[in-house]
Amino acid sequence: MPAATATSPWYKHLWPWIIIGILACSVTLSLTMVTIAVKNPDNLVNDNYYEAGKGINRSLERELLAQTLQLHANVQLDDLTGEVNLRLNGNSRPQTVELSLISPTQPEKDRKIVLTRNDSEPGRYVGQLADKIEGRRFVELLGVENDKTWRLFEEEQINHDQAILLGDEPLQGAEDLKK
Numbered sequence: 001m002p003a004a005t006a007t008s009p010w011y012k013h014l015w016p017w018i019i020i021g022i023l024a025c026s027v028t029l030s031l032t033m034v035t036i037a038v039k040n041p042d043n044l045v046n047d048n049y050y051e052a053g054k055g056i057n058r059s060l061e062r063e064l065l066a067q068t069l070q071l072h073a074n075v076q077l078d079d080l081t082g083e084v085n086l087r088l089n090g091n092s093r094p095q096t097v098e099l100s101l102i103s104p105t106q107p108e109k110d111r112k113i114v115l116t117r118n119d120s121e122p123g124r125y126v127g128q129l130a131d132k133i134e135g136r137r138f139v140e141l142l143g144v145e146n147d148k149t150w151r152l153f154e155e156e157q158i159n160h161d162q163a164i165l166l167g168d169e170p171l172q173g174a175e176d177l178k179k
Contacts (some may be wrong), residue, residue: 026051062142082132098142100140139152
C-alpha cells in the first residue's frame with residue numbers, strides 16, 4: 001500500500017475561501033436586510049381592520065351630508081407664496097374648514113391646513129401652506145354645519161398651478177345608503 005503524502009493545508013487552497021466568502025456575504029446581507037426592516041417598519045398595514053371598517057360608515061355619513069348640502073370646493077395652491085385659496089359652493093359657511101393633503105404611502109408628507117373664512121368674500125377661505133405639494137394625494141375637506149361634520153374626500157393628482165376640484169365626482173360606496 002502506498003504511503004499517504006502530505007498535501008498543503010486547506011487554507012492555502014482557493015475553493016475553501018470562495019465557499020467561506022459566499023457564506024460571509026449571505027450572512028452580511030441577511031443582517032443588513034433585518035436592520036433595514038427593523039428601522040423602517042411598514043406603516044401601511046392597519047392592525048385594527050375592524051375599527052377601520054366601522055369608520056367607513058361614519059365617513060360615508062359625513063360625505064352624504066356634504067352631498068345633501070350640495071357642497072363643491074375649488075382649491076388653489078400657490079407654489080410661490082404658499083397661500084391656499086378655497087372657494088366653497090353650497091349650503092354651508094362655517095367659520096373655519098380643515099384641508100388635509102394625505103400622501104398614500106409617506107405619512108411624513110401629509111399636510112393639514114386650517115382655512116379661515118374671508119368675511120369680505122362669501123365662500124372664500126384662506127390658509128397658509130409651509131411647503132410645496134406635488135403628486136398623488138388624498139384630499140380631505142372637513143367642516144361643521146349644525147353640529148354635524150361634513151366631508152369632501154377625493155384622490156387627486158396635484159400639479160403646478162392646477163386647481164383641485166372637490167365634490168365633482170360621484171360618491172363611491174354609498175349606492176346602498178341612498179335607497
